[in-house]
Amino acid sequence: MWNLHLVCHACGQEFPPTHRAPFCTTCQGPLDILYHTPPRSQAGEGPGIWRWRNAFPLAPDLPPVSLGEGNTPLIPLERAGEAAGCSRLWAKLEYLNPTGSFKDRGSALLLSALKALGVQRLIEDSSGNAGASLSAYCARAGIQAVVFVPDTAPRAKVRQIQVYGAQVRLVPGGRQAAALEARRAWERGEGAYASHAFSPFFLEGMKSFALEVFAQTGGDVPEHIVFPVGNGSLLVGTWLGLLLLKQEGRLGRLPRLHAVQARRVCPIVAEWQGGEWKPRPGVRTIAGGVAVSQPARRAQVLQALWETGGQAVAVDEVDIRAWQKVLAQGEGIFCEPTSAVAFAGVALLCAGGVIRPGERVLVPVTGFGLKDRVPRG
Ligand SMILES: [Zn+2]
Structure with a gap:
């Protein structure tokens, strides 16, 4: 089903696609996709971003989690x-x-991968847009989302995250503090850490x-x-x-x-x-x-x-x-x-x-x- 490996951009260590952290667990670096079969840029038949499915790290038979993203004017x-x-x-x-926001391109791919991996609950940290995007795609995929948001985030963005049914945890101290709290929740086993900043699937979208x-x-x-x-x-x-x-x-x-x-x-x-x-x-x-x-x-x-x-x-x-x-x-x-x-x-x-x-x-x-x-x- 997965024709790829994950590889750390910083130290080069390889991980299987089922690796449960969004980053390298040796050096904390961001992960990239190591394709076994090269991706291709030729357009296919799908709508929006799925027209470029040949360029994505997903098996051809994997059903996408989609809300009609891409094909913007x-x-x-x-x-x-x-x-x-x-x-x-x-x-x-x-x-x-x-x-x-543009984040939907990454969320569609990330949630498609996480759903295929059987994830039922995910953790994310965001200043707003990525949290709202991942929450919407979680709702679409039937996955529970917990989003750590800095307490300085605009109210409209926090409400948008909540509207999709995600649990919001406001964190004082800014963006990095929210990321740290998300990571602690992942370490406590509260869910899969789907950091959009580190995830190679989000990036590939x-x-x-x-x-x-x-x-x-x-x-x-x-x-x-x-x-x-x-x-x-x-x-x-x-x-x-x-x-x-x-x-x-x-x-x-x-x-x-x-x-x-x-x-x-x-x-x-x-x-x-x-x-x-x-x-x-x-x-x-x-x-x-x-x-x-x-x-x-x-x-x-x-x-x-x-x-x-x-x-x-x-x-x-x-x-x-x-x-x-x-x-x-x-x-x-x-x-x-x-x-x-x-x-x-x-x-x-x-x-x-x-x-x-x-x-x-x-x-x-x-x-x-x-x-x-x-x-x-
Ligand atoms: Zn590394």
């Missing part, structure tokens, strides 16, 4: 492009996924983003893709999808992948610039989805930037707020602050000459605005 942004100094800007509307962009652009992918980055699953998953297309000879050049973080929480940008970032007590960003002080896939994000000629840049709170408004009032796109981070980054990359005049830029609009505190008009 790609639309041009004329006014936002003008404001950013970029004449050819496109958005991929990831907030049109079933729970309002993100490959569908790259394969969709390739299909939607007729194989002529834009020169730049700019991501808001917390744990980095969408950026790294996209990179894996693009590498698959390149290995198969279907894609000549890789687009440059760029990572944007909020200046208040920017460990990846700091490391990219050769420095070190330390969390400051009480300093928070409105972009809660990227407020990750210890990104699980940090090494892979940096490798993807390096190998594609990308950059990592940090943006200010005032610009995040301003870009949320530009998108809503100039384009009719109401995104959460986390998504606006990437657009503020596009403006910086254009001003700095990294994105040159005439080059095409694609940005995923990762989450819907009503999931967070609604700003004044």
Whole structure:
């Protein structure tokens, strides 16, 4: 049924697909999929992300846990492009996924795998979107979810998790504290730890983003893709999808992948610039989805930037707020602050000459605005 192994990205240790931790139990590193038969990028017959089933680590006869995720629109942004100094800007509307964020691509794959493994109760930690997404797919799969959420998470996101029937445990002390509590619950045997930050199945679901962009652009992918980055699953998953297309000879050049973080929480940008970032007590960003002080896939994000000629840049709170408004009032796109981070980054990359005049830029609009505190008009 499983034509794969799991392999630790950090130390190389291999585990069977039935391994019950989402990370390496020797060094705590994130896991990758080691395919026995190479995945393929050719489209099949399924709907949404399941059109790319050949690229996923699931047996062909395994029934998917699906809510209709994927196949999100790609639309041009004329006014936002003008404001950013970029004449050819496109958005991929990831907030049109079933729970309002891109996380559904990963949740569909992860829950399909966990259901096949016979999991009945899972544990997750999340600042909101991943928790809501996993909870919805748990409901769909008939699996009980327990989600550890920092007590600073937006109320709308916490309620969304609860609506799907998941048990929410609020944890004081921020994102890392919630992750620690989830891990303790897993160690106590309360359920399978389905960390979206570490799970290789969640990551593999993100490959569908790259394969969709390739299909939607007729194989002529834009020169730049700019991501808001917390744990980095969408950026790294996209990179894996693009590498698959390149290995198969279907894609000549890789687009440059760029990572944007909020200046208040920017460990990846700091490391990219050769420095070190330390969390400051009480300093928070409105972009809660990227407020990750210890990104699980940090090494892979940096490798993807390096190998594609990308950059990592940090943006200010005032610009995040301003870009949320530009998108809503100039384009009719109401995104959460986390998504606006990437657009503020596009403006910086254009001003700095990294994105040159005439080059095409694609940005995923990762989450819907009503999931967070609604700003004044
Ligand atoms: Zn390891």
